Amino acid sequence: MKLLIILVCAASTHALFDTKELFVCETNAFPPNQSDAAPVYTVDLDLPPQERWTKLLAEKKEPMLALIGHVKNLTISLLGMKVFNIINNNLEKISTTLPYPYNEEVIGIAKAVDLPVSEITLYNIFYEIFTLCTSIIVQDTSGNIYHGRNLDFGLFMGWDPKEHTWEVAELLKHLVVQLEWQKEKAIAYKSISFVGYIGVITGVKKDHFTFSLDERFSLNGGFIGLLEWILFKDYKQKWVSFLTREVMEEAKTYEEAKLMLSKTRLLAPVYFILGGTKPGEGSIITRWRDNYRVDSLGDDVFGLDSWFIVETNYDHWASPPFYDDRRTPATYCLRKGEQKNASAKLLYNVLSSKPVLNKLTTYTSIMDVKQGYIGAWIRTCDDPCWPW
Numbered sequence: 545m546k547l548l549i550i551l552v553c554a555a556s557t558h559a560l561f562d563t564k565e566l567f568v569c570e571t572n573a574f575p576p577n578q579s580d581a582a583p584v585y586t587v588d589l590d591l592p593p594q595e596r597w598t599k600l601l602a603e604k605k606e607p608m609l610a611l612i613g614h615v616k617n618l619t620i621s622l623l624g625m626k627v628f629n630i631i632n633n634n635l636e637k638i639s640t641t642l643p644y645p646y647n648e649e650v651i652g653i654a655k656a657v658d659l660p661v662s663e664i665t666l667y668n669i670f671y672e673i674f675t676l677c678t679s680i681i682v683q684d685t686s687g688n689i690y691h692g693r694n695l696d697f698g699l700f701m702g703w704d705p706k707e708h709t710w711e712v713a714e715l716l717k718h719l720v721v722q723l724e725w726q727k728e729k730a731i732a733y734k735s736i737s738f739v740g741y742i743g744v745i746t747g748v749k750k751d752h753f754t755f756s757l758d759e760r761f762s763l764n765g766g767f768i769g770l771l772e773w774i775l776f777k778d779y780k781q782k783w784v785s786f787l788t789r790e791v792m793e794e795a796k797t798y799e800e801a802k803l804m805l806s807k808t809r810l811l812a813p814v815y816f817i818l819g820g821t822k823p824g825e826g827s828i829i830t831r832w833r834d835n836y837r838v839d840s841l842g843d844d845v846f847g848l849d850s851w852f853i854v855e856t857n858y859d860h861w862a863s864p865p866f867y868d869d870r871r872t873p874a875t876y877c878l879r880k881g882e883q884k885n886a887s888a889k890l891l892y893n894v895l896s897s898k899p900v901l902n903k904l905t906t907y908t909s910i911m912d913v914k915q916g917y918i919g920a921w922i923r924t925c926d927d928p929c930w931p932w
Contacts, residue, residue: 567873567876567877567897568897568898569873569876569877569880569881569893569894569897570877570893570894570896570897571893572893573892573893573896574888574889574892574893574896575889575892576892576908576919576921577921580921580922580923581919581920581921582720582721582722582736582907582919582920582921582922583721583722584721584722584723584724585599585600585721585722585723585724586723586724586725586726587600587723587724587725587726588726589725589726589727589732589793590726590727590728590729592648593644593645593646593648593649593652594648594649594651594652594655595652596649596652597649597652597653597656597740597742598652598656600721600739601653601656601657601739601740602656604718604719604721604739604740605656605657607715607718607719607739608657608667608719608739608740609657609659610715610718611667611712611715611716611718611719612659612663612664612666612667614702614711614712614715615666615667615670615701615712616628616663616666618701618702618712619631631666632660632662632663632666633662634774635662635663635665635666635669636660636661636662636665637774638665638669638770638773638774639651639661639662639664639665641773641777641779642665642783642786643779643786646742646783646786649742650664650665650668650742653740653742657740664740667740667741668740668741668742668743668785669770675695675696675697675745675758675759676696676697676699676758676759676856676857676868676904676932677693677694677695677696677756677757677758677759677855677856677857678693678694678696678758678854678855678856678870678874678895678900679691679692679693679756679757679758679815679817679854679855679856680692680693680852680853680854680855680874680878680891680894680895681754681817681819681826681841681852681853682851682852682878682883682886682887682890682891683823683824683826683841683851683852683883683886684851684883684884684886684887685883685884685886687822687823687824688886688914689754689819689820689821689822689823689825689826689913690819690886690887690888690891690910690911690912691748691754691755691756691817691819691826691891691910691911691912691913692888692891692892692894692895692908692909692910692911693746693756693758693817693895693908693909694895694900694901694905694907694908694923695736695745695746695905695906695907695909696713696902696904696905696906696932697712697713697716697904697906698710698711698712698713698716698904698906699904699932703931708903708927708929709903710903710904710931713903713904713905713906716738716906717906717907717922717923719738719739719740720736720737720738720906720907720920720922721736721737721738721739722734722735722736722918722919722920723735723736723737725792725793727793731750731916732749732792732793733747733748733749733750733792733793734747734748734916734918735747735748735792735918736907736909736918736920741785742785742789743783743784743785743786743788743789744785744788744789744791744792745757745785745788746909746911746918746920747788747792747918748911748912748913748916748917748918749792749795749913749916750913750914750915750916751821751913751914751916752795752796752797752798752801752820752821752913753795753797753798753801753818753819753820753821753825753913754818754819754820754911754913754918755788755791755792755801755816755817755818755819756816756817756909757784757785757788757814757815757816757817758814758815758817758855758856758857759814759815759857760813760814760815760830760831760857760859761813761857761858762813762832768833769781769810769811769812769833770811773811780809781809781810781811781833782808782809782810782811783811784810784811784812784814787804787805787808787810788805788816790804791804791805798818798819798820798821798822798825801818802818802827802829802838805818805829805831806829806831806836806838807836809833809834810831810833810834811833812833813831813832813833814831815828815829815830815831815855815857816828816829816831817829817853817855819911819913820913821913821914823841824840824841824842825840825841826840826841826853827839827840827841827853828840828853828855828860830859830860839853839860839861840853841853845860845861846860851883851886852878852883852886854871854874854875854878856868856870856871856874858871868932869899870899870900870902873897873898873899873900874894874895874897874900877893877894877897877900878890878894881893881894888910888912891910892908892910895908896908896923898925898929898930899929899930899932901923901925901929902925902929902930902931902932903925903929903930903931903932904931904932905923905925906922906923907920907921907922907923908920908921908923909921
């Protein structure tokens with residue numbers, strides 16, 4: 545009944561956005577308040593895998609324990625202890641089959657926070673299943689590329705009726721960090737992440753490419769791949785966020801990154817949003833587990849809006865559902881902003897416009913590939929605000 549009420553409210557609220565005069569595009573959200581900026585930490589890839597996260601976890605252990613405890617209790621309340629134990633036992637098996645160095649890093653994190661390896665494995669898996677996002681790439685009149693994203697998380701994972709917030713989303717905000725991944729004393733790339741999460745979901749490699757991923761809903765989704773991993777020992781498929789980390793570490797060009805993200809067999813379907821350094825280098829890579837489709841700036845599918853691309857969590861060649869249409873408001877605000885104003889400022893303002901910004905939004909990130917810049921800011925959506 546609660547879900548039905550939410551969906552009815554969703555239908556009535558989103559109907560407002562069909563009348564564009566009633567939709568408000570933010571114009572003064574930029575620059576963001578620097579007190580909301582994610583703190584910066586270093587991941588030293590030259591250290592043994594089990595030691596790479598120790599320093600960060602020493603400072604952020606308590607909020608991480610709070611989140612994992614909440615997710616564990618929520619899972620038990622929804623599924624029951626017997627089902628949770630079955631999942632937990634299988635997670636123990638999964639942790640032993642993760643590829644190197646991720647298996648070792650998970651062990652190191654578990655030791656640092658004094659939790660079972662299975663719970664750290666669950667923590668690293670559930671982002672691939674429950675994440676909602678909005679990613680945007682814009683190209684200015686000089687051909688410069690800018691990349692921005694909102695990361696939304698925690699749908700139906702505990703609603704606080706008093707505070708009007710999603711409980712998991714609020715807990716995650718205390719764990720948002722900017723990571724500088726170093727190798728041989730130099731920064732190899734940068735990313736925005738959550739403490740204890742070893743994959744990459746938002747990142748920049750200076751003078752090479754920018755990257756973000758959005759969840760893609762599919763009947764043949766991540767659960768099928770997970771079952772194949774557990775039951776049939778199908779270890780040839782790649783975990784989505786492990787593949788993206790490999791791309792950040794190994795790919796030397798935008799085209800090489802696009803090839804890796806397109807051709808690799810995946811455990812779960814996903815959208816990869818990739819930005820480059822040259823005019824036209826901006827793509828949405830729509831992934832099934834085995835197949836792919838690439839649409840880029842200037843392609844017919846984007847019509848007159850060839851200077852920007854928007855991806856939420858639905859195939860961009862089809863209409864988004866009425867109850868979760870963040871694409872239409874984002875597109876409207878980009879058109880209203882115009883290409884002559886394409887910049888980090890326009891991106892941040894669009895990503896701050898409701899319902900692109902909503903109660904699930906944990907952070908907004910902006911990237912500039914030529915500067916090697918990435919920034920992230922913790923977000924709060926004041927009422928009245930769309931729940932997702």
